[in-house]
Amino acid sequence: QVQLVESGGGLVQAGGSLRLSCAASGTSFSFSAMGWYRQAPGKQREWVAHITNSGNTNYADSVKGRFTISRDNAKNTMYLQMNSLKPDDTAVYYCYYNTITRYWGQGTQVTVSS
Numbered sequence: 001q002v003q004l005v006e007s008g009g010g011l012v013q014a015g016g017s018l019r020l021s022c023a024a025s026g027t028s029f030s031f032s033a034m035g036w037y038r039q040a041p042g043k044q045r046e047w048v049a050h051i052t053n054s055g056n057t058n059y060a061d062s063v064k065g066r067f068t069i070s071r072d073n074a075k076n077t078m079y080l081q082m083n084s085l086k087p088d089d090t091a092v093y094y095c096y097y098n099t100i101t102r103y104w105g106q107g108t109q110v111t112v113s114s
Helices: none
Strands: 003-007 010-013 018-025 034-039 046-051 057-059 067-072 077-082 091-098 102-104 108-113
Touching (some): 034 067, 057 067
């Protein structure tokens, strides 16, 4: 059973930075693609970033140039470095892990104050 645990969320002022982590267990981590979604209050879940098992990355236009997704296969952990944060980035951030089934973490709250 794949388990994903996010951490690193919190409250930050606009312009600040946070680094989210997503630790995976119960799987051969290096074999699958992973990524992040976010959901702001009253809005639909929005895709943020994706990283393949070989390290290729893609980003939503809204975060391109500010967020960086990475993974450390030796630590079974994926990261999302978020810089130049804006109040619009406020959301619960969820990591996912792709196999035949998509697995989700429980989410971590990011709040950016203006």
